[in-house]
Amino acid sequence: MDHHIRTFWDKGNGNDLISWSGATINPDHTDYYKPMKLEYDTLGDLAAKEIFANRNFEQAYSYIQQLSRTIITPTDILPDNIKKMMLQMQEIPPWLDHNLIVAGCELSMRSGTNALISLRDYSLMGGYDYAYLNKALVYTGALKKGAAKRITDTLDFWTHVTRNNALEINHDGYQYAFRTRMIHCFSRIMIKEKHPAWDKETWGEPINFADMVATSIGFSLIFLHGLHKLGLDISQKEELGVFHLWKYIGYLLGLPTEYLPNNKKEATEMFYLWTTSQAAADEDSVMLAKALENESLASNIFQKAYQKNFLNYLHTSFVRFLVDKETCERLQISKIRMPYFFPRFRKMRNILYQKLISSSDKNYKRSVYLGNLIQVKISKEYLKAGNSTS
Template identity: 65%
Template sequence: MDSNIKRFWEDGSGSQLVQWSGAKLELTDFKGVDPRTNEYDILGDQAVKEIFNGRNFEEAYALITKLAASKISEGDDLPDSVKKMFLTMQQKPSWLDDDLLKAGCNLCMRSGTNALISLRDYSLMSGYDYAYLNKALIFTGALKKGPAKRITDTLDFWVQVTRHKALEINAIGYQYTARTRVIHSFSRLMIQERHANWDKENWGEPINYWDMVATNIGFSLFYLHGLHQLGLRISEKEELGVFHLWKYVGYLLGIPEDYLPIDKKQATEMFYLWTAGQVSADQDSVQLAQALENEAIASNIFKKAYQKKFVKYLHICYVRFLLDEQTCNRLGISKITMYYVFPWFRKLRNVFWQKITDMNAKNYQRAVYLGDVFQRKISMEYLKADGTKR
């Protein structure tokens, strides 16, 4: 195991994850490559080859958008791989629990702006510390597109798949997962075809199942742990609901269901095994982290220079509050004094508000409603600044 990653688990943010989750780890060296790094969504790739056959990108994307919004049946005149992919997605797994799914969605919404801080400044930023994971981003031009584009697309996806009944067949969240699955396969095929310098021995296949599981864990485990650090009180049902939600999202994206964690203990142990095949931040990692740190400066959301600088400062505060110092230093995160002031104020406010608020059914639903409103508004501001129409 990479020495920096080992430190992450021994006395960095990883040790906090272990303590919080109750995971049982053996901090030792691993040998060999996990076979899941060479496994990927073959069915999705086959479907993409058919969808793009004789079509340019715009035509192919329009087709997949239409298919994702339509009920597919055995008798439809479609290529076998395309039909099979959609029929598989339309088949709800036996383990799917609508009540748990709703509980997970409720937390995603009621966590409001705390959710967006946890996802951006903890989950996304910490992911840049794993050099091999970032390679698909680099080869598909993430640096050229800029951080605002990735923030916009990720936030839009997250909002759309975490609402009530969003993942019902042909509902908006389901459509987003179908389109994302196709983009994953398109990107993988593009890398395989155009980039002979892809280091398969170390990095595995582009956008492989093991890396997809790690990304899924970022949306569940790291998201929840970030909320915990920000002082949110989370029920056991909500917590399990978030893992259930992201297990289903992962299933729709083509990940084998038995690869996906069901609780924080399993997710932490699984993430630990995944990190054993990674190396810590390289120059690409630092460039990605620096781009994210400066996202507010480059973004069109804020017009005034002082607004851009203040928002950048706030995000640095939260990154340094949520991530351990060693990881921040590896990623080149700016050093600032008293970074803990704003995060601690938010944490104290969250704790105080939960103490004085009687979380009965009415207040709970109000919190869910208001969180949904705030999140949608912020997402729409990003889409507007990006010039994206929905």
């Protein structure tokens, strides 16, 4: 096991995750993800090849959008693999619990800007510490496209798939999952066809199942741990709801659901095994992290320099608060004065606010309503600022 992994789990955020989740770490199974790194969404790739056959990207993407809005039956005439994939996505799995999906969506919404901070400054930034996970981003041009576009696209996706009823067939979240699955497949096909330098033996297949599980854990376990670090009270039902929500999203994205965790204990144990297959942050990781750190300066959300600089300082503060010291050093996160002042103030405010308001159903629904409003507003502001070309 690499030194950086041992440090993370012995005294970094990994140690916090073990204490918080009650996980039992088993160092004897560190080859668990080795075969999974060679597995990927083969059905999705076959469907993507049919979609992109004799079409340029614009025509193919328009077809993808059309398909994502369409309900089909077994008697419909479509290319075989497109039809097979769509029927699979439309099939509601027997394990799906609508009440847990609602609980996961409502926690995502009611956490408001805390959710966006946890996603950006903990899940996304912390993920850059794993060198192999980042290679698909590098080979698809993420460094050239810039962090503002990735933030915009990720936020746009997240705010659509985590709303109530969004994942029902052909609703907005379902359509986003459909389109994302096809973009994953197209990216993988492109990397394999055009980049012979891709190191399959070391990195696995592009956008493989092991890395997709880790990404799902970033949206569930790491997201929840970030909210916990920011002082939010989370009920057991909400917590289980978030894992259930991302299990279903994973299902729609083509992941075998037996690979996905059901709770924070399982997720932490899986995350540990996955990290043991990863190398520490490399030059690409540092460039991605630096681009994300400076995203506020490059983004068009604010026009004035002092606004951009203050937002940049705030995000660096939250990175320093949420991501452990050793990881920040590997990613070369800037050192700033009083890095914990604003994060600690937010945590204290969250704790006091929760003590002051009653836990009535009316207040809960109000928090969900207001959190949804602000999240959607911020997402639309990013889109309006021209940070996305999708």
